[in-house]
Amino acid sequence: MATARVPRYQQTQQSVQKIGWFRWMIRSALIAGILANVGILTVIGISLFMAAPPIPSGASTTFYGADHSVIGEHHQGERRYAIALEEMSPAIVDAIIAIEDRDFYQHHGFDIPRIISAILANIEARGKVQGASTITQQYARNLYLTHEKTWSRKIEEAFYALRLEAHYDKEDILEGYLNTIYFGHGAYGIEAASRLYFDKSASELNIAEASFLAGIPKGPSHYSPFNHYDRAKERQKIVLHAMEETGVITTTERMEAEEASLSIASPGQLEENRTGLFFQDYVEHLVEEEIPDIDASMLQQGGLHIYTTLDPELQEKAEKWVEREIPSHSELEAALVAMDPTTGDVRALVGGKDYEKSTWNRAIHTARPPGSLLKPFLYYAALEDGFTPLTAFRSEPTTFEIGDNGEVYAPGNYGDLYANDFITMSEALAVSDNIFAVKTHLFLGPNTLVDIAEKAGVSENFSPLPSLALGAENVRVLDIARGYSTIANGGSRVTPRFITKITNEEGEVLYESEPTKEKVFDEAKTYVLIDMMTGMFDTSMNSYTSVTGRPIAHFINRPLAGKSGSTSFDSWMAGFSPQLTTAVWIGYDDNRPINHREEGQISKKIWAQFMNDALRDELKMAFSPPDSVIKVEIDEETGLLASEECGPSRTIAFEKGTEPTASCTELLEESMDAEEREEEIAQKEEKFLDRLRRWFPF
Incomplete structure (x- = not known):
């Protein structure tokens, strides 16, 4: 069939319409381009016309204790140095430009191709995977702006970047940036960072050292050489590859720098004028990585006022008793967390016995088997199942058949001491009888303790093993303090709190938190458990073996409840009064066995001495029973x-x-x-x- 022909006048009309649309689009694009250029020229003109933006000397970020006393400041003292660009090693200048802004000398404050590339990359990844801020923009943000993530702030940032570029030389901007950027642990500027990590001036940095330092500002806590050396080395490789790509080093130099041995200096100089060094390190981590709308660049900017839960007096006492009870020549390490059980506020934290030798925070970052510290949670589960403090099992050598393949589990009591008779749950907890615990655990079903521990806030990752009753899974000291606080306050799980409020220089509140509690245990059963936990200090309960608190019973002069725990490699003590929960761990970093005869009581002594000292001026409060308890x-x-x-x-x-x-x-x-x-x-x-x-x- 023949196709109908479109009349010539209709074809002409359609062509005219297409040409019209095309001309309209061209005209619109030309007008938009003219307006954009006029806008850009206007902004540039205003930037040139306005006076040069003043470059502030830099404000301090201040940390406060719970009593609002200053416990630490950034941007002060010997760790803040301003040096000329000419005094900095060329390697650090090259490294920073390569990793942060390789077109620094070509753009005029912001890099439009880089912005477009970042937008496309982020759209493709459906998230923020690539940034586009130039060195000038970062410097402008740190000097003049808040860190709220809004378009208006971005526009202001670009405007200030233009003003900086219009009135200051590139070298001045780069020098200011390198003198103010934050490298972690209170060190601002490259000179402070060089002295902190390598104990040398920034003028002496070689390629390996410079590339290593240049990687830290992306996440000063995450890439801390003191705490995460391996991460920092991986980040260094990224910097070195960027330097090779920009042509400032050769492939041979890059490979040599990657393999070069780095000698990290002792962090002892960090101690000056700071209280609770491990605590403050963790607060920095929270600010950088976990608190919404506040990040590492805000710490770098300075001017923050960070109000914490730390009690400076308790912190001093905690450090004192760790130092006194661990022999000076010993390689034993320790960790301690003291917490208000009613709020979850962390009042004192010790992450190791000597911050100068090691900044690794064992209270937060180390997880070890807690031994018998899990028994109180097991016996709470037993109370829920109908047990009473007088429920009895035989304490005797026992082999348990587990599984369907003839597997057996044969735990033993410490020192192979058994009653060879029936003992009550109350006595079993006081003397820490392992056979009673495993019988209870298997009677209840292994998943029961897993669920109870999760409810209490101890762990969400336990496996339902027969050995879980004896603490075979790893936990952190902070988590033990949290779990024992659940018992101490009558059955409400609290969230450990380190920061109460953060404000800027003007006093505007940027972040604020309130204590969080959730009822997870029955109040009456929790009180019955607390009453049983006081038994470890009651030497009248000595029978076929001693109560586990016998070595420290003479220190106890107020109502306290607790439990000790041990493995071949660890010694633990945790307990509480109505006002304070404290958990203590000692052991070796390399997981070597401890000598329980000589070292096994140290955790108990630290705990008892600290609790006595911390509560010396407090009322001797008894645990208050609910009406449903007799x-x-x-x-x-x-x-x-x-x-x-x-x-x-x-x-x-x-x-x-x-x-x-x-x-x-x-x-x-x-x-x-x-x-x-x-x-x-x-x-x-x-x-x-x-x-x-x-x-x-x-």
Whole structure:
């Protein structure tokens, strides 16, 4: 079939319409271009017309304790140096330009091709994977602007960058940038960083050292050479490749720098005028990486006021007792966290015995098996299942069959000491009987302890192993302090809090937090557990073995509850008063075995001495029982209600309705009746024998 022809006048009309649209688009583009150029020229003109923006000397970022006293400042003291660009090693200048802004000398404040490239990369990755800020923009942001992530701030940043470029030489901008950029641990500027990490002037830096330092500002906490040397080395390789790509070093120089051995200086100089060094390091980490809308560049800018939960007096006492109780010649390490159990506020933190020798924060970054510290959580689960403090199992060598393949598990008690008799749950906790714990764990089902530990905030990653009852999984000191605070406050899980508020120079609040609590345990059962946990200090409970708190019982002069724990490589102590929870760990960084005879009690002594010292001026508060708890005098021999006619007794807390109702005297009467019957039988047997003798006189 023939196709109908479009009349010539219609073709002409369509062509005219297309030409019209095309001309309109060209005209619109020309007008937009003219307007854009006029706008750019206007902005440039204003930038040139306005006076040069003043370059401030740099404000301090100040850290405050819970009492609002200053515990540390950045941008002050000997770790802030301003040196001329000519005094800096050419290697550090090349490294910074290569990794941060390789077109620094070509652009006029911002790099449009780089911005477009970053936008496309971020769209493709569906996230922010590439930045586009030039050195000038970063310097402008650090000097004049807030760090809110808005378009208006970006426009201001570009405007200030133009003003800087219009009034200052490239060398002046680069010099200012290198003198103010933040390198972590309170070191601002390349000279401070060079002295801090390499104990030398920035003029002496070689290619390997310069490339190493140039990688740190991207994340001063994440790439800290003191805490994460391997990360810093990986970042150095990225910097070296950037230097090779820009042609400032050869491939041979790059390879030599990658393989060069770096001698990192001791961080001892960081101690000056700072309280709670490990604590402040972690606060910096939180500011850089975990607090919304505040990052490392804001620390770099300075002028922040960071209000923390640290109690300077408690911090001093914590450090004092760690130092006193660990022998000076020993390679043992220690960690301590003290926390307000009602709020989760961290009052003191020790990440190691000597910050000058090692800045590795063992309270936060090290996880080790806690041993018997998990038993209180196990016995809370048992209380939920219907156990009482008087529930009994036999303490004796036991081999447990586990799984379906004939596998066995044969734990033992410390020192191979067993009652070889029934013991109560209360006694088992006081003397830390392992057999009782494993029997309870397997009776409840291995997943029960996993769930309870997660509820308490101890861990979310435990495996349901038979050995979990004896603390075979790794935990952090901070997590133990959190879990024990859940018990101390009556059953509410708290979130560890380090920062209460952050403000800028003008006092504007940038971040603020409130304590968070969530009820996870029953209050009555938690109190019964607390009452059992006081038993570790009660030497009257010594039986087939001693209570685990016997070596420190003489230090205890107020209501305290706690639990010790140990493995072949670790020694732990954790416990609390109503006002303060403290967890302590000691061990070796290389995981070598500790000598329990000589070193095994150190964690307990640190804990007891610190708790005594920390609470010296506080009221001696008792743990307050809820109305649903009753305290009863129990006869130690029978486990029934005590009486003067029976033996020694002790007061035990029970949830109402679970306490014994029979008296020990009833059992005593039954016992006496049994003895009388036995005597009567014996007399009859004797008479019967006498008769036999008369019948058979031989």
